[in-house]
Amino acid sequence: MGENVAIAATGVGKAFPVGKQSVTALRDVSLALPAGTLTALTGPSGSGKSTLLHLIAGLERVDSGSLEVLGSQIHSCTSAELTALRLREIGFVHQDFSLLADLTLIENVRLPLEAMGTARSAATAAGREAMSRVGLEGLEQRFPAEVSGGQQQRAAIARAIVGNRTLVLADEPTGSLDSRTGAEIMGVLSQLRDEGVTVVLSTHNPANLSHADHVAVLHDGTLHSFDAAEAGTA
Numbered sequence: 759m760g761e762n763v764a765i766a767a768t769g770v771g772k773a774f775p776v777g778k779q780s781v782t783a784l785r786d787v788s789l790a791l792p793a794g795t796l797t798a799l800t801g802p803s804g805s806g807k808s809t810l811l812h813l814i815a816g817l818e819r820v821d822s823g824s825l826e827v828l829g830s831q832i833h834s835c836t837s838a839e840l841t842a843l844r845l846r847e848i849g850f851v852h853q854d855f856s857l858l859a860d861l862t863l864i865e866n867v868r869l870p871l872e873a874m875g876t877a878r879s880a881a882t883a884a885g886r887e888a889m890s891r892v893g894l895e896g897l898e899q900r901f902p903a904e905v906s907g908g909q910q911q912r913a914a915i916a917r918a919i920v921g922n923r924t925l926v927l928a929d930e931p932t933g934s935l936d937s938r939t940g941a942e943i944m945g946v947l948s949q950l951r952d953e954g955v956t957v958v959l960s961t962h963n964p965a966n967l968s969h970a971d972h973v974a975v976l977h978d979g980t981l982h983s984f985d986a987a988e989a990g991t992a
């Protein structure tokens with residue numbers, strides 16, 4: 759494994775219990791993502807995109823295989839180690855945003871930094887910068903219920919990129935956005951990649967694939983293809 763590999767999955771499998779049955783979400787997925795690249799996961803609904811992102815984030819545990827993320831063998835990390843890794847290095851944009859309703863947007867965005875012990879003033883400054891990067895300047899004091907779905911999605915992205923993240927994982931980050939705002943968000947994620955951040959996102963939108971260095975296609979929980987993105991489709 760090259761030392762600039764940010765994520766290495768080897769034979770990863772994951773199933774979920776549903777009643778007495780078990781639903782296979784991923785089977786035998788192997789891939790290696792170089793640090794500082796942008797990878798798009800695509801494939802039909804239910805193909806395993808969110809599951810793979812959750813495993814990489816340490817939000818779920820692999821059932822089989824091994825998964826190395828930022829130098830940690832996360833299949834054998836303790837919960838405390840996973841939490842620490844996430845807090846320090848990983849930003850995650852949930853498919854359903856997961857903003858806290860009782861907190862304003864700036865309070866939501868600066869939360870990961872405060873959880874790390876960053877002083878309130880520094881966390882607020884970094885939070886404002888992240889919000890401005892995603893076009894949310896002026897909405898810092900609004901609550902999630904007081905902004906549009908697309909603005910909530912952008913706030914979730916701001917929370918994932920606040921501070922110095924090494925790895926940003928984004929589950930359908932443009933799903934609730936019009937095509938222009940979606941393109942702007944892809945621009946923000948590409949810029950992070952240019953700054954050396956490793957970015958992995960899931961998307962149904964073919965237009966987003968032109969921003970990716972690699973495209974991984976999932977079908978029914980298996981990796982159907984993993985390629986360098988086609989040049990010249992932007």
Ligand SMILES: Nc1ncnc2c1ncn2[C@@H]1O[C@H](COP(=O)(O)OP(=O)(O)OP(=O)(O)O)[C@@H](O)[C@H]1O
Nearest residue numbers: 774776781782783802803804805806807808809810
């Ligand atoms: N918590 C869960 N419990 C039971 N089954 C689950 C759970 N999470 C995912 N699955 C199942 O695992 C498979 C993969 O789901 P996943 O959410 O990863 O797909 P996806 O590619 O993200 O789909 P979408 O494009 O709709 O977001 C599906 O069959 C799904 O029903």
Ligand SMILES: [Mg+2]
Nearest residue numbers: 807808853929
């Ligand atoms: Mg999903």
